[in-house]
Amino acid sequence: MLPQQVSASAWFVQGQSALGSPANRNFISNAGFVVTPAGVVVIDALGSPSLAQQLLQRIRRVTPQPVKYVVLTHYHADHVYGLQAFRAAGAKIVAHRAAREYLNSDTARLRLEASRQDLAPWIDANTHLVEPDEWLDGPRDLQLGGTTLKLLPVGPSHTPEDLVVYLPSEKVLFAGDIVFRNRIPFVGQADSRRWIRALDQVLALDADVIVPGHGPASHEAKADAALTRDYLLYLRQVMGTAAKNLEPWEDAYKAADWSRFDKLPLFQAANRMNAYNTYLLMEQEKD
Numbered sequence: 001m002l003p004q005q006v007s008a009s010a011w012f013v014q015g016q017s018a019l020g021s022p023a024n025r026n027f028i029s030n031a032g033f034v035v036t037p038a039g040v041v042v043i044d045a046l047g048s049p050s051l052a053q054q055l056l057q058r059i060r061r062v063t064p065q066p067v068k069y070v071v072l073t074h075y076h077a078d079h080v081y082g083l084q085a086f087r088a089a090g091a092k093i094v095a096h097r098a099a100r101e102y103l104n105s106d107t108a109r110l111r112l113e114a115s116r117q118d119l120a121p122w123i124d125a126n127t128h129l130v131e132p133d134e135w136l137d138g139p140r141d142l143q144l145g146g147t148t149l150k151l152l153p154v155g156p157s158h159t160p161e162d163l164v165v166y167l168p169s170e171k172v173l174f175a176g177d178i179v180f181r182n183r184i185p186f187v188g189q190a191d192s193r194r195w196i197r198a199l200d201q202v203l204a205l206d207a208d209v210i211v212p213g214h215g216p217a218s219h220e221a222k223a224d225a226a227l228t229r230d231y232l233l234y235l236r237q238v239m240g241t242a243a244k245n246l247e248p249w250e251d252a253y254k255a256a257d258w259s260r261f262d263k264l265p266l267f268q269a270a271n272r273m274n275a276y277n278t279y280l281l282m283e284q285e286k287d
């Protein structure tokens, strides 16, 4: 885990393009941090407490300042299971209020139970879900040590609670899972129509650098936002036509031309499920 500097005060660590496993300690997502003269703001908490502790050590090599805030882009497991380590270190946790429903759901509880099996010993009985100290209801300018970070809700898109974090003075955007780079996105139950709208919001910020939730930082912000957007548009087009024509999902999937995307990492792992979820979504949308 080596912090990469993307601007004068912004850094990130890059998780692997893989599914979570004991071998990778669930290090499959990125976390960012912004150093100010009055403390550090971390963006996302990584996928296990031990990873979060390692990130805290890495930050201490860059600055003696303590971590004052952790801002979550969304409440998916691989971005939040490290939270307890940051809270123990005295950080204040900030997230969008729309995460509350998931946080209190059986889905979140069952996911954690499964992870205690699948990701042992990195996720264990001592790993727990952590509530934020501050719930956001709208945009907020987070001020620390003379630095302004813009916390901008862009959900519901990838999740109901999506938040991007923008450092305007250095034109760096921490985009969470709104923008995927160098891999197929995990669509899940996302509303892809709204997600495409969120990508337009992201493009309007005109960032120089995008640190995505997964994959390398992008210095070609527009091209990468466009790839995520084009993939979602293509899913919606192919699956929307199939749903409208009452064509069985399996036939539509086989007939589709995936050649623009099938060389990207995680295509095998994610595309079938993405296409299936989009088919179901498009069936509902046509009513």
Ligand SMILES: [Zn+2]
Pocket (backbone or CB within 6 Å): 029, 076, 078, 079, 177, 213, 214
């Ligand atoms: Zn993610």
